[in-house]
Structures are given as C-alpha cells and as structure tokens.
Amino acid sequence: MINNSYKTLAEILEKNREKYDLELIGRAYKIAEAAHSGQKRHSGEPYINHTIEAAITLAEFGADTATVSAGLLHDVPEDTAITLEQIEKEFGKEIAFLVEGVTKLGKIRYPKHAEETASGAQALYIENLRKMFFATAKDIRVILIKLADRLHNMQTLQFIPKEKQKRIALETLEIYAPVAHRLGMGHIKGELEDLAFPIIRPEEFTNLQKKLSAILSERKIELKNFEKIIKKILAHDHIPSINIHGRIKHMWSLWKKLNKPEYGNDLNKIYDLLAIRIIVPKVGDIYAAMGSIHQHYRPLTGLVKDYLATPKPNGYRSLHSTVFGPQKRPVEIQIRTEEMHRDAEFGIAAHWVYAESDKPKEGAKLKSHHLLWLKQLEDWQKKIKGPEDFWENLKIDFFQNRIFALTPKGDVLDLPEGATPIDFAYSVHSALGHRMTGVLINNKISPITTKLKNGDIIEIMASKKPAGPKQDWINFTKTTIARHAIHQWFQAQSKDKHKILGKKSLELELLGAKLPAPDSWTRTQIAKVCDKFHRKDINDLYVGVGRADINPRTVIKTLFPEIFEEEVRKKKRTPAFIPKKTDELLITKAKCCKPRESDNVAGYISGAARGIIAHQDHCKNLRRNKNASQILRLGWRGADLKIITPITISICGKNRVGLLNDITALLAKENINIEDINVVQIKDKIAKIAISLGIADLDELQNLTSLIRQIPDVRDAKRE
Template identity: 40%
Template sequence: MSEALEQVAKNKDDVAANEAALEDLFCVISSYNPDFERDLITRAYAYSKSHHKGTLRKSGEDFISHPLGTARICADLMLDSVTIAAALLHDVVEDTPSTIPEVKKLFGDEVAELVDGLTKLQKVSLKSEEEEQAENLRKMIVAMARDIRVILIKLADRTHNMRTICHLDKHKQIQKAKETLEIYAPLAHRLGIYSIKWELEDLAFAALHPRKYSELQQMVSQRRTDRESYVAMAALQLEKELNNVGIQVKIEGRAKHFYSIYTKMVRKGKEFNEIYDLTAMRVLVDTVKDCYGALGIIHSIWKPMPGRFKDYIAMPKFNMYRSLHTTVIGPQGKPLEIQIRTQKMHQTAEFGIAAHWLYKEKGSSAKSKEQAADKLAWLRQMMEWQSETDDPKEFMKTLRIDLFEEEVFVFTPKGEVISLASGSTPIDFAYAVHTDVGHHCVGAKVNNRIVPLHHTLHSGDFIEVLTSKSSHGPSRDWLNFVQTSRARNKIRQWFKKERRQDSEHIGREQLQEALRRKGLASQKIVASPEFSELTRSMGFLKTEDLYVSLGTGKTSAQQVVTRITRDMDSVPDLA
C-alpha cells in the first residue's frame, strides 16, 4: 500500500475512533443526567474539531482526541453540560484563531467564561522556572475562587496528558511528572477528588521511577488473588452480621494505589511484605446512624487495633471527606483496614468539590458556585496569602505545605471546632481565630494548663489564648515554629509594615537634615503642593513612598535636594 493510501486509511480510522469516543461520551453523560444538553456538546465538539483540524498530538493522533479525552474525564466526574462543552473547547483560543467573543456568541456566557479562565492559565514567560510556576499557581488560585470548574477541567486536562506522557521526550516526561506530583495531585487531594488524585500519583510515579513502578506492580499482582479471596470471606461474614440487625449494606474491596504503597515503604523504611494494610474493605450503608451501627458490629466480631480509629463523620477533613476508619484483626488474625460511609459520603469521597456540580444544569450554577465556595475555607485563605506574598520561593514553599498538610481538630473555649495543620501551635490557633488575637497573644492554655507558645497541638485539645493590649506585637521567633500559612504571612506582614514605618521615619529625617544643610526651610517645602508634584514626577505615588525609598537607601537625600532646587519654582529658605 502506498504512503498516500496508508494516510487515507489512518484518517478514516481516526475519524471513526473520534466519532465512537463522542458517542461513548454521550452514553456516560446520559447515565447520570438523561436531560443533558446534547446539542451544546455536539456543537462544541464540531467547533473544536474544525479549529484543530490538521493538528496532530505527539502520539500522531488527531488533536481532537485530547479535548475528547478531557471531556470524558469530566463526564466520569459527572459534571454538567456547560463544563463538558468548555472541556471540548479548552484549547481553541490558545491554539487556534478562535476568540473569546466568538465562543461567547456561539456557546453563551458561561462556557465562554470557563474557556477564558482556562486560557488565562496558560504559561507566562518569566525570569526563572520557579517564578513561572509561582505565577501560574497564583492564576490557578484566582481562577478557582471565581469558578471551581476551571480547575476541574484543568485537572482533567492534566490527567489525559499524563495518560499519554510516554510520547514525550524523557526530559519533558520528568518535568511534567514532577509538576503533577508537586501541584496537581495535591490540588486534587485538596478538592477531595480522590479518583483523580490517585491516578495522577500513579501515572507520575510510573514516569519518574519506571523500574520501581514495574516491580511494585508485579508484587501487588502476585498477591492480588489472595487479598481478593480474603476480603470476600470477611465481607460474607460481615454482611450476614449486619443483615441480622437490619442494616442494608454494600461491601467492596478497596485497592491500594502504587504510589501510596511506595511512599509508605519509603517513609517507614519497610519492605513490601511488611506493609500490612494492603488489604482494605469499604462498607457502604444508607444512613449516618447505620455507619455507627456497622462500626459497633465490626468491633464486636473483630478486635480493633489501638490508635487506628478515626471519625471523619463527626470531624470531616478540609476537603469535605467523611467516613469512619478502623483497622481490626480480621479473619485468620490478619489486619484488615475498613472504611464505613453512606452512599452520599462515597460520592463526595470520589468526586470531592465536583459533587456540587452533579446533575446541575441551567439556572443552578450561581447557587452551586456559592455552595462550592462555602465548602472551601482553605481557598479563601489561599486567596488572601497569595496576594500578600511577593517572593516566588516563599510562595511555592508555603503552597506546598498548604496543599500537603494533614489536619488536627482543636476546640475554642466555647466548643467550636477549628481545623489546623498537623504540628500547629497556640500561635497558629490564635491567628486562625483572628489576626488581632495573634498579634496580641502573650500566652496560651491547653486543656486548662499553661503551655509554651511552641507547644504542639493535638486533636481534641481545648485552647484558650491569653492576650494583652500592651503587647508590642508578634515575635520574630514565632516564624521558627508556626505551621500554618495564615500565621506565617500575618506575622511577616506585621514586620513588613513595621519596617516600612521605621524606614519612612529615617527617610523623612534624612531629607529634612539635607535641606537644613542647604539653608532651606524643610517644613515649608515638604508641606507644599509643588513638593507633592515633584514626588510624583520622580515616580512615587505618595510622599511617604519617597521617604521609604530614602530610608532604605534606594534614593539619596542629595538627589532629592538637587531636584527641589532645580524644579520647584519657589524654594523657601530658613530666613
């Protein structure tokens, strides 16, 4: 067959594959939303296909296969029609002559806003890779605050790209895999989308450590049959016991993911055969009451392991995750890890914040945005400190801590629950309550006992902050032990403001002294409208900014005096 005929055959195959993928997409959407906007999605597909025509991916496939794959992942998250249409269009403005006004005219305001948000996330060119990454993350945080669906599409986009990462050169694979592990997987974790988090982690792990991934995959596969039969035996026994007390239940095995197994082996310094909690079971019931009822039955038939019970129903995780966790000595004396949750909790555990867009169609988007924003208090904090942090290295460091952090749950004296990063101190707690409480903190009581301010808090602690109006503000030493980004940035902000005031005072005195040495009336000069105009002509918005520049040595007092005598029409002297 000639090369031309081979290309024609390939084109036909690609068209058939893309059409089949579109029908598959419709099938998935209709399974959870029979009333979806088929026409909108069909038009979005046709527009994207037309504008990307002739463009190939590194794999040699038509480019449209990528928007289709991204849209399919959004459908797997059971997202609304608008989001899926935007997923199909997410690259058109960046990579083709298409424009946002055109997208808006053809597909409506909501789709256009999402596409615009995604387009603005495209990379900018800055001095260093770290600055570039920090700037892109700032844009992601702002985009999340405006409409969380922008980030859901971005996560789907990254997931599809990671699935086809093998077609990139090795250097690019490592770069993308590291970025995925450092940013995108933790972001999915923060949003509670565990299905995406786990896949991204495993795909990145395979790209970064192919040999270790392959070895681990082989070891897990060798023991899979034993684990599955063990879980099936335990499930049969538990289902019978629960049915006897009238609890309807669905029990399924829960596979451990390769990256989580690998990190546990590294963290604990253990071999694969020493990791005992590979055997896990998920128990799904109808109500919260049944969750606790099932827990009681489980602990009555199998002995619970000390320190392995966690109640995330009473105290949900930051990403809305709710479940009961326990590890028991199951049949044959083997450890068995069990999660207990309702079907609704399971949906949130799989889809996280995306669950707020399930079945949402026209007219409900504004309400969904509000509900999603209310659930993500950490996002509001991120918005706050991203606008306060100028240093890219510090921003990246803080973000990584904030994305990866585990939690402790502590109480105010009134019994209100406050969630903090693991390892937090009374200072972190004080700033979580209010900035002024943090600034004026002079001591703390934990469970009615005076403790040092660097004391590590634990879940269940009752905290009382001792404050004083005569306090001179935070101590620089606090920066050595605070754990939360909020506390760290509020403390830095306070010292930055204090330094500015000191610099302003020094600069003012320097200028006055320089004017006096010239025999000029400094008070009259700096109070005149002409001096304000001169300040602006030198590039300062306010005279205070000029004083700060003088005080920090960026501008010389002699330079300012020269400008005054040269540019001001009338310069009053001391006489």
Template identity: 40%
Template sequence: MSQPIEQGLFEILTRQQRRAEDIAFIRRAYEFAYKAHDGQYRKSEEPYIIHPVEVACILAELNSDAQTISAGLLHDVLEDCDVKPKEMEEAFGKDVRQIVEGVTKLGKFSFSSKEERQAENFRKLIVAIAEDVRVVLVKLADRLHNMRTLDHMVARKQADIAKETLEIYAPLANRFGLGQMKWELEDLGLKYLHPEEYAEILQLVADSRSEREYLITQVVEKLRGELVARKIEAEIVGRPKHLFGIWKKMKRQEKTFEELYDVLAIRIIIESNGDKNFCELNADPDTQKCYEVMGLVHALFRPIPGRFKDYIAMPKFNSYQSLHTAIVGPKGRPVEMQIRTRKMHHIAEYGIAAHWKYKEAGDAAQADTDVDRKLSWLRQLVDWQQDLVDAQEYLDTVKMDLFEDEVFVFSPRGDVFDLPTGSTPIDFAYRVHTDVGHRCVGARINDRIVPLNTNMKNGDIVEIITSKNAHPTMDWLNFAKTHQAKNRIRQWFKKHHREEHIQQGKQMLEAELGRSNLEEFLKSPALKEVGRKLNISDPNDILAAVGYGDLSVSQVANKIREQEQAEAIAKKGYVAPTPTSQPSKPSHIGSLGGLMHHLAKCCQPVPGEDILGVVTRGSGIAVHRTDCNNLLKVDADRRMAVDWSQERSSAYPAALQVECLDRVGIAGDILKKVSDNKINLRDLRVETHRDKKTATINIILDVIDVDQLTKVSQSISQISDVLRVQRRDHRKKTTQKTTPSSSGGSNVTPLKPTGKKKNVNINPNPTPAPVKNATLRTSKKRSQTAE
C-alpha cells in the first residue's frame, strides 16, 4: 500500500521537533494546495501536488520557518490555479502571500522574446528577494526539484532549463551561501546541458573510487591519530570534488581527467562548543583551533606553495568561512584540505537559511544587522534594476558583476573592498563614492602610480588621486568592469551633455526614417503610444536616449513602424488586437510585435527564409514565403514588409521529399542523418516504385530555422543511392503508388550495387514561383542515372 503524498514532509517536521501550531499551519497549507491543484498533472503524469510537497521537503531540510514551508506548498497556486492573492492572504497571512507573489512569474504580460520574459522575471525576483529574502529559498527549492525531475522534458527544453540554471540559479545559490544546493544544481545542469561529458566524468569518478578511497583513508587515519592525541574533537570527511567542478577545471586547464591530480578533498570539521543553533554571526570561540589544526596538517604533510587561503580572516561575500590548503598526499597525489568549525560548516551548507532567526512566538524575524550588511549586494541589484530600462541588459549585468570570481583589495585605511576579477582603479573609485570616481585623475597601487586601466589583484592597497576640477572621460567606459562604475559615468555624461545627445539622436533617426517622416511623427498622437511602449513619456527623452545609446535606432524605428502598421490596418477595416491578447504565445515575427499574425499554411515559412505579410480579414496578418504562389492573388495594398524575430525557441514543421534507389536500409540511413543533426522527426512515409527500382520517402521535421533544414538536407543528399532531396508542402498527403508486382506492401527491395553516380538535386521550390528565392542553396549536378 502506497504511503500518502504528504507523509515524508510531516515525518521531517516531526523529526525536527517542530511546534504543534507550526505543523498545523503547514498541514492547512498542504490541504489548501491539494484542493487547488486537484486534477492537475505534471509531464510525468504524476499528480501535480507531488511537486509543491517535494519543494516543501527541501525547505524543511533547510530548517526554514513555517511561513516559508507553507509558501513552498502554495508557490504555484496563484500562477496555475483560480486563487486570488487576497484569498491567500486571508487564509495564511501577508508574509506567505508576499513570498508566493515574489516567486510567481510574470504570466499576464506580453514579451517580444523568451529572453525578455526571462530577464523581466529575474528583475521581479530580485526586487521580491530584497523585500523578503525567504523568496530566494522557495525559488531555489522549486528550481532544484524541477531539475531533479527534468527527465520528462524534451531534449531541447532540458538544455534551455539547464543553461538557465547554470547561468542564473546556481550562482544565485552561491551568492546566498547555499553550498549544497549550488553543487546539486550545477551537477544536474551539466547532466542535461552536456549529457555525454557528464556520463563520461561520472564513469571516470566511479572507476577511480577504490584508489581514491585508499588515498583518503591513509591521510584520514594519520590525521585522526594526531587530533586525538591533542584532544581536539573533529569530524574528518573525505570526498571527491563534485562533477561540475571537475568538468569546469578540465575545460579551464584543457586537461583530461587523468591529468587532474587535485580531485581529492578532505574536510576537517571541528566540533564547536558554542551555540548549536548556529543563527548568530558573532566570533566563533573555536576559531583558534582551526589554525592549530592547519599547523598540524602542514607538519604531517608537505604543503603545496601558493595554495593556502584564509577565508576565516577574510570571509567570502556569502559569509563562507574556512581555511583552505593543499598538501602532497600518498603516492605524491595532491589533496585539498578544508578546515572549519561546525558552525562555519553549517553556514557553508545552508547559507542565508542558517542566519534566519526564530522568535518564540513562531514568527520569522528579518535578518539581523550583520546579515543585512552581508546582503548589501542585493540592495545594489535593486538599484541597478531602477537604473536600467532594458531588462536584458539588466540580466547580463547581473551575470557579469555578481557571478564572476572576485578580488579583494584594500583602501589605505585598511577597509576591504570586493570587486569582480579584472576590475580597475576606476571601479574601486566609484565603489568608494560617486564623487571620488568623478574627480579621479590617477591611482596608486601598493604605493606605485599606475594607469587607470590596470587590473587589480588580491591584496592590493589602492589609493585614488583626485582633483576638484576633474571629470569622467568616455574612454573610461572601455575598461571599467563593474556596472556601478559604467552607470555613474553614463549618468554624468547624460546630465552634462543632454542637448548634444538630443541633436545626435534626432540626426540618427532622420537618417533611418527621413526628416519629414520624423518631424511628422514628433507632432503626431502616435508619439505618446510609442513612448508608452518604450517607457519614456517626453519626446526629447527618446531622442536623448538614442543619441546616448540607451536605445538603438532600430528599437525606436521598429516601434514607430509597428504603430504605423497598426493604424494602417485599422483604416483598412481589419482587426489588429492589442499585444496583451496573446500573452503566452511567442512572436515569430519581430517587426509585428504583439499584432495578431500566423504563418501561412500554404507555404509554411521557416526562419531565415524571405517572407512577406498579407493583411487578412479577422485573422490578423498571414506570413508567406516570398516565392509562395498565393501571393500572386493578393492586392499590393494588402502586402506589408515583415522580418523574423531573433527568437529561435520554437520548432517549425518542414517537409522534405527524398527520391532514392530502393535498397535495404535506406530509410534507416536517412533517420540516422536526422538523428545526428539532433532534429525531431514528426512523420515518415515511404512509396516504392518497383518498375523503376526507386522509392520516394517523405519526412516531416521540426527545425529551428532554414540553416538547420539546409544542413540536414545536405547530409541526406550525401547518402549513397539518394537521387534528389527537395522541399514539399508537409500538409499534402502522399498516395501509395506501387506496381502490381509489389509484394505485401513492402517498401524496400534488395538491389545489387550500381556503378552509376547518384544525382544530388536539392530543389526548394518544386513549383517555381515568380519571385526568385532559393531557400535551400546546395550544389546541383546533372542527372547521370535518369534522362
């Protein structure tokens, strides 16, 4: 008999000796979520409620409070069920409602691309985390369980989610000190993004397990004896590096697994005598023992120079503390050592969750002032999202500034500043204060005057030389590393050169649109609508943004043309719905934005092919290939220029007709080429022609763009006995044509090898149209097998 879905969660809560009222609160949240998700199923065909329960289990293992666990149970209710925020707040309080809203994606808005939607969702997430840091725990737990159950997604979707996880969520877990969660997210991301390399490393680690265990045992036994003799209580744990770490090192150092010697690691965890609740960040009473053990390790084994790092004296940005060193172990194999107290280990594993304080009344308190100081980078993220209008630029900035390695430098007074690797004195100056950056004229590093584009190193003492009359120069943007510095420099130029930027922006738009068109636009009511779409109300602000580079000319020009097209369509009496009428369907055509449109069924264009739009009655705009015969029947005033969006997330059906000699295995060879190109096969039909000893194979593929279609077509054309490959309308059904000599409907016939050369003729247009447009360009040869 299977156990109830929620049993595992409440076993964890009972084992942790949670208060009865907290357990009752969580059970009420479970029952609410169960009822809301009733009848919903995941891709695995399991009841959907299993997912929020597993998310809650992850949060419970992190010792999260009752509100956070309840939010984990309810995190998809607002997004996927008919439940209003007000209803949730009345049932579970304001905290739970705010956490769930912070996790909920922006589903009610229209975006021009998947990247824009992703960036805006991340922007919203950061703001929500700044208001209540528990949001990040629920979001990361949600992503972790989704990664654990990614097997049921198609390969392309798996790769997209894994890439997003490695670029955003694993570094975010690292920023909040959630080490265990970061490692699992990275390993799972590698598994689905690079499955072959993941499987190879997994097998190599498994094969070397016995030797690794022997080496670790030798070191551990020697250490344990000395620690007991000195009456130091400690747990010694040997472990291999996690798979993503090994893979990353192999890529960075361009080495094979066998050439990596430092995949062994030993962790010494000294038992703390302090508060076992591990919620305070005060000085650890057992810190001194870490240094004592470090001296013991270096006395027993030869240390490797340059590998010692003291993260106790200088903790990482996420509060991580530990002593790192590397020694020469048995058989000359290097072994990494980490030495920390139990309290430091708890913070390293659970990060921000370890800092959360609980009141006796059961309500979670906000993080204390020390933790708040540690999260100052989060407030910086919120400041950036206010400064940057473009969501994609914001996301790129976050990836660059927060998720890179850091260097630690000192001011002359001894203050420590952490900056991204590659930062220059300009970045340091703006980190100290905006005015210091604006008035910077030079810098000293370790008492030596250096150029302002010098890259700083760990431990450098940096002094900024200032002058009252100094100001930024544009070339600083070429070597400034941090967004904070770049943004302050841009703001200074915006403020002091606004009129120049307005004139420059006007000239750039005139060159694109023409002077008369631009002047007409600036005086028309359409200006207000375009400004609304760009989040700018003042016409001069639009011109200034173009002149300075905050907005590209194409961005503004496309919005103007989109507005003109909408007005032209309305004048003709056709329906052009608002962008919000299609919130969830991605746009194939960049120039149409949110206007209703669809790909014409007669010619089924594929991204990369030349296309033309046709305004229809009641069905928006139909997008045809320019060589489509149906365009001949369309009036010129109903045609409009369109182009493909840069988004390539969707797959498009495309049909190929393959004419070949009828031999055993020819269909299998074609399928092998399709599989090698990692293309999904939607349909395959075979017609045999016994009298000619040939066959016609019709296949329908899901392709991303015309380049992918061209590539697979060329691959198929190179197969022995393939005569011709051409595009065809995938909607036309093939009719089975076989000669009376066909036996039992067999579609292949054994054929002796022929000495004749094959004819490769990839013809994209079986029925030529007046418009010349070769959609699949491959070499053509004159037929030598048939006249």
C-alpha cells in the first residue's frame, strides 16, 4: 500500500517529470521505507512520513533529483542498520555526500536547558553556529535538506517533551531561521520563527494573539475589499496582474517590531501589519501599477521603498508603498514580478554564485570567483532550464573566497579570504580599529597580522583612547573599509605635518625676500591670500603649501607684487645674465660634516638669517643645534640641494608585466627617491599603485606626473 504522503510527493514530481529521475527517487523511497519499517514518531505516525514531508518541501523549493532523494534518506544512516557506505554503493557519491552532511548537522545539539544559552553555555551556542555555517556547508544543498527537515520537526513539535521542545525551538530561532533569512528564504524563515515563538515566549505569544484577534477579523474583511478595488483599478488602466492577495505580518517579526522603542508596543504604529501583494508579469508593470494606485490612494510620506533600485542585502526585490486605504487606515502595497515573488519566498535561487564544475568527492566546489554574501546575480532562470541541469552543471560552494569570523557574542562577520584581525576590527567600527592594541583568536593571544580562518572567534584588545594604526597595517589588510579608515587616519595626521612643513616653507621664502612672516600679516592680508587660493583659513593655506598644491612664491606674489615687479625690471636691464636659481633660498653646506652628493642630508633654518644650513643626517651637530626641532628634509638635485616634501602619487594603469618596473626606472632616471610603494588594488585587469616620493617643488611634481602618464598603459597619475 502506497503511503498517502508519498502520493503527494509523487504528484508534485509528476508535474515536472522531465526534470526528475522518478525511478531513482522511487528506489530511495522504498529503501527508506524498508529501513524505517516499524519505527514511529512521537506523534504515533510512521517515521517514514517525516522524511517524505522533508522531500515534499525540497520538491517545492525546486530541488534536483539528488536532493529530493537525499531528503528521503537523510535519517537512514543515523537511525537504521543501513550504513552510509551502502547508500553510496546504491545511489552514488553525490547522494551519499548530501546524506552524510545532514547527518553531521544532526549531531549538533543545543544545551539541554534553553536558559543555559544565556549564561554558561554561550560558547556551545557559538560552536553550534560555527559548525552550521562552516564545517558542513561545503554544498548548499546540505543546508536546504536540513531546513526542510527542521521545518517538519517544528510542525510536529507538540508531541515531544516540553523541555526538548524549548531546546529545539531556541535552536531554530537562533540558528536555522537566521540561516533561512541569509539565504533570502522569507517563507521558511517566517514559518520557523512563528512555530518557535509560542514555545520560547508563550506569554508574549498569547498576549499578541489576543491583541490581533480583537482587530484582525474586521481588518481581514477590509483587506479583501481593498484587493477587489485594486483589481478594478488595474483592469481599468489596462495593467496586467498575475495574482493579487493579502498577507498578514508574521507573528514573531511583528512582536520584535512592536518591542522597538519607536513603536512602543502600539499596533496602530505598525503600518505593514496588513499588506496586499500584487504579482505582475514585467518590471515595467510594477511601476505602472504603483502609479495607478497612487492616483486613487495617497501614499504616506517617506514610506515608498524601492527595493528594485536598491535590493536588500539578501537580494530581496520588490516595490513597497504604504497608502491610506478605503477605511483611511494604512495598508502596505507590495508589487513584484512572479520571479521576484518566488525569490522572496524561496530566496536562495537569486543568490547563487555559480560556475561549471566537475563533481568532486566532497560536494561542489567553484572556480575562482569572489563571493559576496548572498550576492545578487543575473536572472539565472533564463540560463538554466530546470533543477536537474542546475544542480548537475552549476554547483555551489556557499563560502567561496569568503570567511566568516565571530565576535565573542556570536555575531558573524563576513570577510574576504586572507583577512586579518585588523580587517575584523575595522569591520566592527573604525574607532575600534584605531584603538586596537592586540587580539585574542579563539582565546589565544595572536599577532594582529594572522590570517583568519572560518569560524575563528575574535576578541579585539583595545586602548581607551585611539592610539591610531601603524603605517604597515595597510599591508596586512584585505578589506576596503579597513584600508580606507587607515588611509583617512594618516591623511589627518599628514595634514598636521603638511601644515608645519608648509608654514616653514613659506617662512623661508619670506625670509629670503626680507618680507614679514605670516604671523605678522594683517587680517586683510590673510583674507586676501586665502580667498585667492580658495582656502578656509591660514592653516589650510599652510597645508596646501606643504602638500605642494600651492607654490609659496605665488603666495608672496599675491601679497607683495612689487617684489616681483622689481625682479622683472632687473632682468630687463641685464638681459645677458639670468641667475641660475632665482627661486631658491640660500642653502649652505655645514663645515663640520661637509655633505656631498649622494649623502643623506637634512637641515635647519639658521637663526642668523643665513637661510638653511645643510648637514649629513647623522651629523651630531644637526641634532645639537637649538633649531633642531625645525629640521627639514633635504635632497640633491644634481649638485644643488632642495627642501624635500613627501608626496604620494596615485597611478592607475593596465595590470601588465613590467608596468611597475617602467615606473621605477623613470623615477631612478629623474633621481627621485622612492620612500614607499604599494599596489593598492587590482580589479578587472586594472592596477592602482600608490608611490610615496620625495619631491622638491611643485614644478618637479607636475613634470613627474606628466612623464609617468607617458608610460605605455598608464591611464592616469595624480597626487593623492
């Protein structure tokens, strides 16, 4: 006699018989039925009914033959005399791998007492979460089977002991429902949460039920009437619709929302309690339908949400608007295509990274593609004909090129492979990154440059005040967020240095021209020069000079044009003689160490108005001098010395062999010292290179960037 539940499964499969190997699924059922013969569930029904119900859910997902078969067999090795080896011999390695994966997940157990999770057993909770995400998720189908298994277990939870109910419900709420959410499976997530709610919080569930029962009977009638009105509106405007139906917000989701401070447990403030879903054929119909409805029912300000233009992180797409309905009460309208609706209910199909692949022993592995968590892809349904083709040719590795690390509280952070605790800290918050002093990885003190692994538990040690990152941290980061935060920190620090350097450079030029220093300028003079160079104040002007964005002589020319007019008159009177370096301050070589070309040189502003005194940088007299706090970096340009300013040039170009060599060769030819070099990013065959250089003046910087741009395959070169 054929099991009634199996008849239901057979009917679902029959509708898509060309996509399924019905003979193989039938064999899986017969073996599972024989293996579980005589076994009963707590409800008293045959055990085989449970595995059939799981297979029905998988078939409704659109799963393939292997997954449906594994759903039927998933409890066989654990609860019967048939071994995994026998399953592999009968059905092959693929189905055996899926069954083994579900068996491993089944061995994960929550604490016996639910309340332990809030105290001493938190570490076990984190370990469960880690195993769920990492250890057994080499093939996403394992998770799908486990979700189908858990859904039916929750639907029949009332037949097991109360204490066990709480443990399973809490595990469902804390682990399985969030996994379904991450996969974009809204229908499964909502049902799992609502099944767990009355067990975990029975009093709150009962209270909410009472509140809803007082208003829902009337509101449901209103919703039905509104559905009919919307059908007429769309029909009148010739806008096609596939289906229009109402939905009531899931209980657990509603309870969580009510408990947020802004809602104050007031149902009248929940505008999406009731919603009307409109399923239309095309994306263009979505906006047309919403426009048509808005002509009749006014939308609430700020409550139009376009998840088509900006999908949710888990890939959810829909157009939402809350309007005042016929009874002048808020009703949410949700409009989407049929494909979007299926994605919202069974989500994972819209979030797979796929590639053609062989069939390895341990499940599907992808080729080298970057996996962003639940990254939304192109419409895969246009490329894949059916579930069998999909699973056969387009396998999924859920964590390809990503790792997931945990905070001590069990929060999961999604990071790129090769990420370090530095990335982790800045992913939590930039302030934590700036205060980071060390790290505990799995309760062990470790270097902050350690590459993290899946499931590592990370605890950042931090100072009370931000000490700031170290310069070399950037070399041990993988995330853009960490690199950006570190760059911003040093940019802020660099601004102070450039301010000091710019002020000194300007003072030196003024000193050489026997003009008053900036500290003695009038407010009118400061306002004039800041306005000229679009600077907010004198300090901002110093920064511009220090970064070589502003030539100090141009500043002087703005305030003291007569000095330059006098120079022009002198040049006209003596055209045969033009001073070699009229724009240089006097730099005198110290007699004590007699610096020569190729020596590393530094200097200070002479108190005797002799310009700059240059020393070898290791000279003791350089440090002993009373002006040592004003030491300037100097560099050789031929036989001449110049003040050197550290500048970073950003170069963007085609990522080819020899590009970096061509750049460094040019810098060597121009006698420019390279202080640091870093390949910031390589994406889509385009490399971005940041090079820190010692630059003498603005003319040199402009000349250098011009020469770099002439290198083949360089697209741009500019100062950061």
